[in-house]
Amino acid sequence: MSLQQKALLLLKKQGDFEVGYRSIPSPGAGQLLVKIQSAALNPIDYKIKDTGLSVSHYPAVLGVDIAGIVVEVGKGVKNFRKGDQVLAHGVRTFSNDMAAFQQYSLTVADFTAKIPSSESFDSAATVPLGLDTAVMGLYGQEVGAGITPPWVKSVSSHVSKKPIVILGGSSSVGSYTIQLARLSGFYPIITTASPSNEDLVRDYGATHFFDRHLSGDQLKAAISEVTDRPIKIVYDAVSLPETQSAGWGLLTTNGVLVLTLPASVKEDAGKGRKAIQTFGNPHAPQNHELGSSCWAMVTKWLSEGTIQAGSAITPNKYEVLPDGLEGIIEGLERMKMGQVSGMKLVARPQETQ
The missing domain is CATH 3.90.180.10 (Medium-chain alcohol dehydrogenases, catalytic domain)
Structure with missing residues (x-):
């Protein structure tokens, strides 16, 4: 060599x-x-x-x-x-x-x-980066929503049948977030994307699709027709000011808005909602344990088609x-x-x- x-x-x-x-x-x-x-x-x-x-x-x-x-x-x-x-x-x-x-x-x-x-x-x-960013955003204790990963134990008593909203589902990060949400037992899995990508996000596991061009109020009204359960997690894979605002408006008390860019929304102490910028680097000390446990599953997931x-x-x-x-x-x-x-x-x- x-x-x-x-x-x-x-x-x-x-x-x-x-x-x-x-x-x-x-x-x-x-x-x-x-x-x-x-x-x-x-x-x-x-x-x-x-x-x-x-x-x-x-x-x-x-x-x-x-x-x-x-x-x-x-x-x-x-x-x-x-x-x-x-x-x-x-x-x-x-x-x-x-x-x-x-x-x-x-x-x-x-x-x-x-x-x-x-x-x-x-x-x-x-x-790698798309999957790890989705993993850290959903399961990270410091840089995410902190839910229990599906490969650690059964999720039946944790998030099963609870709704999640993923903004930007056709993006690389969004696509893996949808797939992980499916593994974690969320329902409904609601996502936004361009209409041309509707079939794509449904292939990933989204149960409900909405046009990304809907305003925040329009999206909230549309989602209210899908579920009346409180939304505790919104993963904004786009994280522009307008999508952050829309995601923020969907959250219930003590809900978490996961972002891939710095927060432009302001946390409100009275309602307990949080906006967290995730960090998809498994090499970071706070992510090492979660990252290594996830990577131990990657070959199996890809081989079985669990993760596409x-x-x-x-x-x-x-x-x-x-x-x-x-x-x-x-x-x-x-x-x-x-x-x-x-x-x-x-x-x-x-x-x-």
Whole structure:
């Protein structure tokens, strides 16, 4: 193996991307070295480029969604071996060595899972950040609604037959939130999306669909026709001011509004409602235990179809970008301009010229 690899480098804060070279790292204890076949793009990637968020050293390598082949196993790792096909949640805040937009990356075994034969590298790469953000938002004690995960014990006495509203159900985070809500026994599972994505969100498990263009008052009136039970959890996968306002208006006393962006609504002490910005990074200390217990289930979920990964057709569609790492640059610009909806963009680093 060459000691050098190609990587997409962010040269300076709010600067430009450039494909360059950097060393291939060696795995430490509890780590794997993965040859990245597919890496998915996320909105946070262009936001980091534009703002310098969470980056302190340059040149920087971005990206967290990884799918590839294990080429080296670190000390103490027992569940993986060389040649395994895996998906993983990388983490660029710790080190460039663990980021996705390059040809080789270190991954933490606790947040790595084997790809079942039913999935491709491209489909598997669409899973990590979206799934983890949904998991932390629903089950996180510090950064979420704090309900009991369905893989820990029976949910029959916890949330079964209680309603949940998921705003932005066709987004990556929204799609996994719907699927987890189904696993957790919520009913009805109410979601919003564009009318063109109604079949998509119903495939995920939504029981009721409403047009995302409804006003907050219209949505509240429509939901009141579906259920008269109090709504204690709204997961806003969009988290723009207008969706936050709509979600806030749906909550009952002591309800929780889970957000993917900072809160623009103000908590009201008298009613006890809370707005919590979730944090989908399983590497964070407060998320480690929940993240590792979830990742222990990922292969089984994907193999059985309990959780659906991306597909070139549907559901959770993806598009493969041309030109390997170079294609990421245009892909992030398309995301920034709002030209990507209802799908994930995936790059193949090994195809970089």
